[in-house]
Amino acid sequence: MSTDKPAVEGRIVASGLTKVFGQIKAVDDLSFSVEPGSVTGFLGPNGAGKTTTLRMILGLAEATSGTGTISGVTYAQLPHPGRTVGAVLEATSFHPGRSARNHLRVFCVAAGLPDKRADEVLDWVGLTQAATYSVRGFSLGMRQRLALATALLGNPRVLLLDEPANGLDPEGIAWLRGLLRRFADVDGRTVLVSSHVLSEVEQTVDRVVIIAKGRLIYEGRLADLEGSSSGVVVRSPTPDELSAALAPLNVKITPRPDGSVAVIGATPEAVGRAAWEGRVELHELRAGSSSLEETFLRLTADPSATSEASA
């Protein structure tokens, strides 16, 4: 399969990616793209297929069908993958008996980088003090920092981070946010960061790719997802008349479990005016309290509710 997107330096493209484990489709015809100079959140509940997708893009797992490309080529075709792409994968990848500095030096030499690079990245992630200690004694947060240091060794223009905030303390998360933003805004790098908690990446990402059960649910700007979520809750004894009165507003009306309806695509003022003009009796009219997190949960709970990408 070929990608219909042109090859752009640093662009990640998933095109029809599918991974079947036995009877289970872990990733199902997944297509999306991640642009340079932006931080993209890769979101979905646990088991949605995020890690499998990243592993296919990185060539560690073979796609059953479809392709994942970086800068227009597969990972294995990259001239210097170690100096082009940096990756942090969910479980930490260290020999417990090796020191942090030696761990990095092992991969420095493999990637053709000078040994001093190991000390530079250790300094970046704040592990200089622990450089000579065995990884065995590292906390989860320290392991995440070392994993990030490993990813940064080759000064890559593309970063794929799988749940990098796991185990980081609030200070560490704030630091990570700053780092990722700087990579995208100042250096123009491509940053794809996965998480199963939207709020974790909400403040960092420009765009989101949301998947559930291996399928794409939403791809686009986070701001647009937010806009689509802020509905208006309306309760009327005559819902059919309400629908008729709201028809000119061109809104989406969905019933809620308590008998009211959620109106998406209009302000409470516009809904109120339309109801008054249509002489519809209202018992309740308020702005929907649906937070971004609720929207995320709603989207990922029901994979059939595919929203159109608006980016």
Place this chain on the structure above:
Amino acid sequence: MIALLRSEWRKMTTIKLGWGMLLGAMALAALGVVAQIASNGSPGTGVPPLTNPDTQKAIAASASSAYLFSVVVGIIMITTEFRHFTSRPTFLIEPRRGRVIVAKILVAALVGVIYGIVCVALTAAIMIPWFGAKGVTIGWIDSGVLQSLLSALVVIALFAVVGIGVGVLVRNQIAAVIGTLVYLFVLEPLITIIPVVKNVYPYLPGAAAAAITGANRSSGLAHLDALHGGLVLLGWGLLFAVAGWMFTIRRDIP
């Protein structure tokens, strides 16, 4: 390739595994040599005395028992990557997986040669004063003692390569180590009892190793000469590695 070799060498030297296993190899080699010398030539046992060239050669060749540790080192060199998931950064930096395996084989061979040199030197260091004290001359060249020491070195080195092969094929560390030891010390000796498979016996890994040192020359079993024994043992290592590349390494990396 040079970068990969250096990386693999660093992996080896930055953990304690290699040193611990070397100590084990030395202990096993020394134990074998001491036991052989002590049991030889005592009056009334009917065993040929230390002056016998074959006895001297057998003592020198017993250093090869240290292969037990070199094969385990080979297995662990590769399986530890899957156990601790360092396989991920390894294959991310070099996605051409076959090259990583070749680098591992070469570094394992080097590690095996170092083990071999150390164990053989230790054997000589035990033999020289002991024989000296008993007033027995060692026939380094005439009796072929030097050749036996060299053959022990080759066995130890080749088994490190076999270890890589096994580890590539069987990624589970415990299974690979236990399986190999059970095969070498239980299954293969059992095979020699079965009449039908006696014809293939010379080509089995343990028999090939014994052919290198000449340990099975007087056993009554069919055996290869030293050169062919060496080639067969190397062949086993490479066969396992190729099979592992086909069935394991080309698949998804855990």
